[in-house]
Amino acid sequence: MALRAKKFRRQYKKSLSGFKDWKQKSHAEDWIIYPENCSHRLSLDEVALSDGELYTVLTSKTARGRKGSLVAMIKGTKSEEVTGRLLKISRKIRQKVKEITLDMAGSMKLIAKQCFPNAMQVVDRFHVQKLAAEAVQELRIQYRWEAIDLENEIIKQSRDKKVKPDVHIFENGDTRKQLLARSRYLLYKSREKWTENQSKRVKILFREYPDLEKIYHLSDSLKKIYNQNITKSVAMLKLAHWFKDVEESGFKSFSTLKNTIINHYNDILNYFEARSTNAAAESFNAKIKNFRLQLRGVKDRTFFLFRLAKLFA
Known part of the structure; x- marks a missing residue:
C-alpha cells in the first residue's frame, strides 16, 4: 500500500498535476507572479516558507x-530584489x-512606494497593538523572574534550616510565581472579556504590581482607540491624549512605542480612512503554514509553490 501511495504521488507530480508544463517552473523558487490577480486593494507581508527562509507575499484583499x-x-x-520582481507587473x-x-x-514601505x-x-493596526502588548508582557516577565528568584531563595533557606518552605499563597490559590505566569493571556484581553476567575486573579495582580495595571491601561487605551468607529481627525486628537x-x-x-508611532504617523492614521488591516495577509500566511504542516514539511520547494499557486492563484 505504501508503494502504491508513493507511485501515485510520483505520477501526480510528473503527469496529472500539470507541474511539468507550469510556465513559472524555471524561476518559481525565486519568484512567482500573477498580475491578473492584482486588485485596487492589496496586502504586503512576509512569511517563512521552509527552514526559516523568508518570502515577501503580495495578496489581493x-x-x-x-x-x-x-x-x-x-x-x-x-527592497531592491523584491521591487525588481514586482516591476514585471505592467x-x-x-x-x-x-x-x-x-x-x-x-523595506516594505519602500517596496510599496516604488511599485x-x-x-x-x-x-x-495589529502590528502597532502587538508592540504595546509585548511591552506589557515584558514587564510581567521581569516580575516573574524576580518571583522565581524569591521562591528559590525561600526554598534554599528552608532546606538549610530543615523546615518546610513558607511560600506565600494568595486568596485565589496562586503563589506569586503562579500568579504572574497565569496572568499572561488575560493581559492580552480587554477588561470586559475577563472571566470571573481572571477578574479575581487580575485584582490580586494589580494590587501587588501597580505598575502592571498602569502599563496594561496604556495598552488597552490604544486598542480602544482602534476599536472605535471614529474619523481620522478624531483619532489624531485621541492619540495626542x-x-x-x-x-x-x-x-x-x-x-x-510612542516614537515609533510618530515616525509612521500618517500611515498609521490612514487606517481610520477605511479601517483596512493586514488580516487577509495574516490569514493567507496561516493557510500556507497549515498546508506545509499537512505535507509534513517542504521537500521540493518548487512543487510546493506550484501547489500553492494552484490553490490561491
Whole structure:
C-alpha cells in the first residue's frame, strides 16, 4: 500500500498535476507572479516558507483568501530584489492600486512606494497593538523572574534550616510565581472579556504590581482607540491624549512605542480612512503554514509553490 501511495504521488507530480508544463517552473523558487490577480486593494507581508527562509507575499484583499488571492511571492525581503520582481507587473496595472496595507518595516514601505506609487499606505493596526502588548508582557516577565528568584531563595533557606518552605499563597490559590505566569493571556484581553476567575486573579495582580495595571491601561487605551468607529481627525486628537499619558507614565518601552508611532504617523492614521488591516495577509500566511504542516514539511520547494499557486492563484 505504501508503494502504491508513493507511485501515485510520483505520477501526480510528473503527469496529472500539470507541474511539468507550469510556465513559472524555471524561476518559481525565486519568484512567482500573477498580475491578473492584482486588485485596487492589496496586502504586503512576509512569511517563512521552509527552514526559516523568508518570502515577501503580495495578496489581493478582493479574493478574501480564496482563489485569486496570490499576486506575487518573492524570495527574500530586500527592497531592491523584491521591487525588481514586482516591476514585471505592467505599470498600468500597478498604477490602479489605491491602497496597500503593510507593517512598519522600512523595506516594505519602500517596496510599496516604488511599485505602487498611487497607493495609500496603511500600517496594519495589529502590528502597532502587538508592540504595546509585548511591552506589557515584558514587564510581567521581569516580575516573574524576580518571583522565581524569591521562591528559590525561600526554598534554599528552608532546606538549610530543615523546615518546610513558607511560600506565600494568595486568596485565589496562586503563589506569586503562579500568579504572574497565569496572568499572561488575560493581559492580552480587554477588561470586559475577563472571566470571573481572571477578574479575581487580575485584582490580586494589580494590587501587588501597580505598575502592571498602569502599563496594561496604556495598552488597552490604544486598542480602544482602534476599536472605535471614529474619523481620522478624531483619532489624531485621541492619540495626542494617549501620547500625553505615555509621557506621564515614565515607561521607557511605551516611550519607544510612542516614537515609533510618530515616525509612521500618517500611515498609521490612514487606517481610520477605511479601517483596512493586514488580516487577509495574516490569514493567507496561516493557510500556507497549515498546508506545509499537512505535507509534513517542504521537500521540493518548487512543487510546493506550484501547489500553492494552484490553490490561491
